[in-house]
Each structure stands twice: as structure tokens, then as C-alpha cells.
Amino acid sequence: MPNRSFNLHLVSDSTGETLNSIARATLARFADPHVIHHRWSLVRSHLQLEQVLEGIKAEPGPVMFTLVDRSLRHSLEEVCQQLGVPCLSVLDPVMDLLQTQLGQQAREKRAAQYVLDADYFRRIDAMHYVLAHDDGQGVAGIEEADCVLVGVSRSSKTPTCFYLANRGIKAANVPIVPTSPLPEELENPPCPVIGLTIDVAALIDIRRHRLKIIGAGGVRQDTHDYVDHEAVKAEIQAARRLCTSHGWPVIDVTRRSIEETAATVLQLMEAWHARRNQGSAPRPGGIGA
Incomplete structure (x- = not known):
């Protein structure tokens, strides 16, 4: 009916x-x-x-x-x-x-x-921070971050950071690019670093859509490394190995909404601070879809 x-x-x-x-x-x-x-x-x-x-x-x-x-x-x-x-x-x-x-x-x-109290201004400050530290910008300011999200291009780092900013969290995001080293600031980060990963097919769909929006008419999308299946698969695997080698937990965002991803980030942040308070270093980990 x-x-x-x-x-x-x-x-x-x-x-x-x-x-x-x-x-x-x-x-x-x-x-x-x-x-x-x-x-x-x-x-x-x-x-x-x-x-x-x-x-x-x-x-x-x-x-x-x-x-x-x-x-x-x-x-x-x-x-x-x-x-x-x-x-x-x-x-x-x-x-x-x-x-x-x-x-x-x-x-x-x-x-x-919605009163203009300290919490309100903390959220506004966090929003300004995210704008200034999006996609690897302002890496020198990572020491002020509450958390750092890393991942390959188009793995929902930016929207997750903005959602976290609305909770008053200063979240920087740094792209993992195959040909570029990570910033030195992440060698001994003062805050939790969390990796975001995604299914190969889903990422390719997102990237194809992105190329269409920005008008990448001269790019053969079926052979370009940015959307080539084997190249993207290798890129994602390398990013996961990088996170594992640093002991950074990884969230698979393939079937998660931004809200769910942000909620998991907050849980991992709490766990990181709990371990830090107990005097133990963060351990490698991963969270699936």
C-alpha cells in the first residue's frame, strides 16, 4: 500500500x-x-x-x-x-x-x-582555522590543530573538517599525494592524526564527477592516473600503508555519511587523549565501513 x-x-x-x-x-x-x-x-x-x-x-x-x-x-x-x-x-x-x-x-x-558565548566563538574560530588549513595549506599551524585528517584526494577530508569545526574542533587536513612527502610537522604531531580511506570504485566515480565539474575536457578520463583503476588502487593502498607505518587509525568512509565519519573522528580523538594521559603512544588501527 x-x-x-x-x-x-x-x-x-x-x-x-x-x-x-x-x-x-x-x-x-x-x-x-x-x-x-x-x-x-x-x-x-x-x-x-x-x-x-x-x-x-x-x-x-x-x-x-x-x-x-x-x-x-x-x-x-x-x-x-x-x-x-x-x-x-x-x-x-x-x-x-x-x-x-x-x-x-x-x-x-x-x-x-545560539547565545554569543565562549562556545560560539570557539566554533567560529575553528571554522576560520579549517579555511586556513584546508588541503595542506598552512602546515606550520598544525601545532594549533585539535586533529589532522590525512587521505588521498577526494576522500571527504574537507567536508568532514568543516563539520567538525561546527563542533568547535580545529581540524587540519593534509592530502596524501603519491609523488609528495608528508609535511615534517606530521613526524611528531601534537594532536591525533587520522586517515580517511575509500573504496576504489567509489573514489573513481567521485573523481570523474569532479573532473566533469571543473571541465577537464582535454583529459582522457579512462587512462589518466587520477581515475585509472590500477593507479587509484595503488594510491589508496600506499596511503593505508603510510598510515599504518605511523600508527594512525584509518576510517573507511565509503558507506559513511559525513556526520558518521565526524562522530568516529571524535571517538578516535578521545581514545588518543586517553592513551596520552596514560602515557602510552597511539597504536595502529583501522575502522571499516
């Missing part, structure tokens, strides 16, 4: 990222859900809420919201009840649990996760 289409309204007094993430994560558990998303962000006044309510009346459907203002919440819930559409404050169950455990009431503070 085919899934019927329905409207889903996401109402937030902030950017709506929390709601978007929750909706995306939960809908991913269903097979081909036919959902029409209506995203209403920065809803902070009754005038703005009126526009939202008109939208819900015009295209009724379940409502998920994160609103701190009690009067706005009441108005939204009241209209949803009149329309007979489900209405859920997604953070309330978590908030109730934490209030019980902490023995205190949460502050009614809108968009508390």
Missing part, C-alpha cells in the same frame, strides 16, 4: 535546526515517506504566529514545535486542537526528564543554544 502524502509543520522561535534534525532523523526510519515540509522559523510574536496559523489552516497536518513563549504555545495548541491536527512540543519530554534529575526548573530562554 503506497504511503499517502501529508503536511508536516515545523514551528520554531529560533533557526529551526533542532526541529529539522529531529524530523530528518525520524523520517529516515520510514520507507519513502511522502511528506511536505512547512518550516516556520524565528516565530517570536503573535503577528508572526498568525501567519503560521493561516498556513496550518490552509494545509492541515501534524505540527512539531519548539516555542518558549507560553502565550505563543497556548495559541498554537488551541488552534491545532480546533483543527483536529496533532501538535507536539518536541523538547518537553527531554526537558521534564532533566528537570526531574537536576531538581530545578529550566529557564525560559529563547534560542539558548
